Amino acid sequence: xxxxxxxxxxxxALRNNLTLAERSKRGHCMPIVKANAYGHGVxxxxxxxxxxxxxxxASVNExxxxxxxxxxxxxxxxxxxxxxDEIELAETNDFWLMVENHNQKDQILRAxxxxxxxxxxxxxxxxHRLGFDTLEIKQVYQDLLNSxxxxxxxxxxxxxxxxxxxxxxxxxxxxECFDKTSREIELxxxxxxxxSLANSAAILGWENSLRDxxxxxxxxxxxxxxxxxxxxxxxxxxxxxxxxxxSLRTILAGDTVGYDxxxxxxxxxxxxxxxxxxxxxxxxxAKNGTPVMIRGQRCPLVGRVSMDMITVDVTxxxxxxxxxxxxxxxxxxxxxxxxxYCETNGYELLSxxxxxxxxxxxx
Ligand SMILES: Cc1ncc(COP(=O)(O)O)c(C=O)c1O
Numbered sequence: 240x241x242x243x244x245x246x247x248x249x250x251x252a253l254r255n256n257l258t259l260a261e262r263s264k265r266g267h268c269m270p271i272v273k274a275n276a277y278g279h280g281v282x283x284x285x286x287x288x289x290x291x292x293x294x295x296x297a298s299v300n301e302x303x304x305x306x307x308x309x310x311x312x313x314x315x316x317x318x319x320x321x322x323x324d325e326i327e328l329a330e331t332n333d334f335w336l337m338v339e340n341h342n343q344k345d346q347i348l349r350a351x352x353x354x355x356x357x358x359x360x361x362x363x364x365x366x367h368r369l370g371f372d373t374l375e376i377k378q379v380y381q382d383l384l385n386s387x388x389x390x391x392x393x394x395x396x397x398x399x400x401x402x403x404x405x406x407x408x409x410x411x412x413x414x415e416c417f418d419k420t421s422r423e424i425e426l427x428x429x430x431x432x433x434x435s436l437a438n439s440a441a442i443l444g445w446e447n448s449l450r451d452x453x454x455x456x457x458x459x460x461x462x463x464x465x466x467x468x469x470x471x472x473x474x475x476x477x478x479x480x481x482x483x484x485x486s487l488r489t490i491l492a493g494d495t496v497g498y499d500x501x502x503x504x505x506x507x508x509x510x511x512x513x514x515x516x517x518x519x520x521x522x523x524x525a526k527n528g529t530p531v532m533i534r535g536q537r538c539p540l541v542g543r544v545s546m547d548m549i550t551v552d553v554t555x556x557x558x559x560x561x562x563x564x565x566x567x568x569x570x571x572x573x574x575x576x577x578x579x580y581c582e583t584n585g586y587e588l589l590s591x592x593x594x595x596x597x598x599x600x601x602x
Contacts, residue, residue, distance in 0.1 A: 244519060250601065259458070270285075315359060323346045323350065329356055344383065360395050366397075393430070396452075398438065437454065463573075480592065482513050498542070511563075512548050520588075524544075529577060529581065
């Protein structure tokens, strides 16, 4: 007998969502599988998407894990290298390097390489987190070209700050800045670079950003990246996080539930205890009232989230029984809806699911 808490991963849904990302037929889609594939289990996700032309991760450790698991595609390190030794690792393992600051560029210039490596040049078009600015990037590219250390197929990349808000014109300004800089690089160096701008929100909402490489993350996992849930009807949520009712009791009006007694029953109530808690990544700050799906019905979380358990008011849920399945999020209960009760977004909830939760491939 094992603890009945698991994350079911729907591989068909993943493939469906990748097909949606590829729908425009422009360029290639590189699934972003950092942070254990947004919490879904990188092995299950990459094997479901085995025909993807490349994968994107945050660090060399994540990229090496893909190689250990047997995946052969090129892997883009989206933050580039942290130390010089990673450049040789990238060369031997066919990792592509994002180059986004002078330190990283200088390390590539100094590296002892047997053959040129592929780089993605990060351009800061306004997010001001990573990337070279528009004035310096031409020289950076020229220096890399002159060194002979990079191959001829360089990708110019940027990242959007507000693509999830379709009324925010910042995305258009970032695209304009990108296009202008790209033209200038071509004029100065005589080389045409490939281009990559779009994350999930841009793929779904900013067609003018679609170029040689799209970088879908969140949408692959079936959740809308938009504030207003647009497009979520065609995306299919991939993860069902579920557990079971392990205890049921009736309490009286005035009784309290859980640590610090923060919730008090206003009527005679039935309380279900479910085996999941903040030690599993279910957020401790989930508010009272956060929905939990039992027998197809949204039942409110009551009392503090403990490390291994939560308590739910099931008074209004007919026929509830010990052993019933409780769904924390999944196709019937969007993770974005749960996130609203936790003052965060679905990205944080999914990627925060701990190693303790078995990821089980469904199909
Ligand atoms: C550089 C870069 N590209 C693409 C993505 C994927 O974004 P999303 O999950 O919103 O599709 C991320 C996510 O953080 C990113 O940092």
